[in-house]
Amino acid sequence: PDSLCYDISTTATFSGTVEVCFGYDEASLPGPEANVRLIHYDATAMPPAWVDITTSVDTDANRVCGETSTLSPFVIGIGSVTAVGPAPVPKSLALRQNVPNPFNPTTVIGYDVPVDRTPVTIRLYDVTGRLVKTLVDEPRPAGAHQVSWDGRNGRGEPVATGVYFYRMQAGTFVQTRKMVLLK
Incomplete structure (x- = not known):
């Protein structure tokens, strides 16, 4: 795989920011673990865009964290935001x-x-x-x-x-x- 993708949503409302953390299997990464990034699809940006939100990477625990004010698709990838590719197409209205x-x-x-x-x-x-x-x-x-x-x-x-x-x-x-x- 080129990346590990998570699509998170909630029916609850929140304001401010939340920290999101994801575990990963080093063998599933498409490149060196030292370059792992947490990338978030920000549909509230103008125009909507993929954004690197990485705040910490724990290579011992295989965990990457980031801070966001919205929940939507997240990708654990290697390198820059431009490597993520086009925005995902939603599965439902x-x-x-x-x-x-x-x-x-x-x-x-x-x-x-x-x-x-x-x-x-x-x-x-x-x-x-x-x-x-x-x-x-x-x-x-x-x-x-x-x-x-x-x-x-x-x-x-x-x-x-x-x-x-x-x-x-x-x-x-x-x-x-x-x-x-x-x-």
């Missing part, structure tokens, strides 16, 4: 928790599309169920995507502090998540 949450003034919503040209709609609603804004309404290519919301409605006006819901629909897939705007 998914709507991710916005980051940060609570937020002010802007937040990022991640979502996954496994098949090219999938029609995707992401809409924002207030607590009464009223449509606040449509963020996405178009066919999207396969991959991990993100969209930002700046706390403004469809007319460009700032919205009030409070709880909002965002809903993704793609074919029969429908998922809704909650976020909080604090001013």
Whole structure:
């Protein structure tokens, strides 16, 4: 193998950073253990990218650690980020928790599309169920995507502090998540 890949997700929400550590078998590495790196696919970056997040490598325990603020694919590899290759194609439709949450003034919503040209709609609603804004309404290519919301409605006006819901629909897939705007 060229690398060892882990795809981690959670239904819990967290803020700040977490340390992730992975064990590896030295025999499975595609190169010298001294060059082992923990590389993370950051779907919240603009544009999304592979990022070296290595903070420590314990070659005695065969363990590599890194610090991240999001969970998604991780690769244990050798050398530079450019050696990782293209981003992985998601296996299923998914709507991710916005980051940060609570937020002010802007937040990022991640979502996954496994098949090219999938029609995707992401809409924002207030607590009464009223449509606040449509963020996405178009066919999207396969991959991990993100969209930002700046706390403004469809007319460009700032919205009030409070709880909002965002809903993704793609074919029969429908998922809704909650976020909080604090001013």
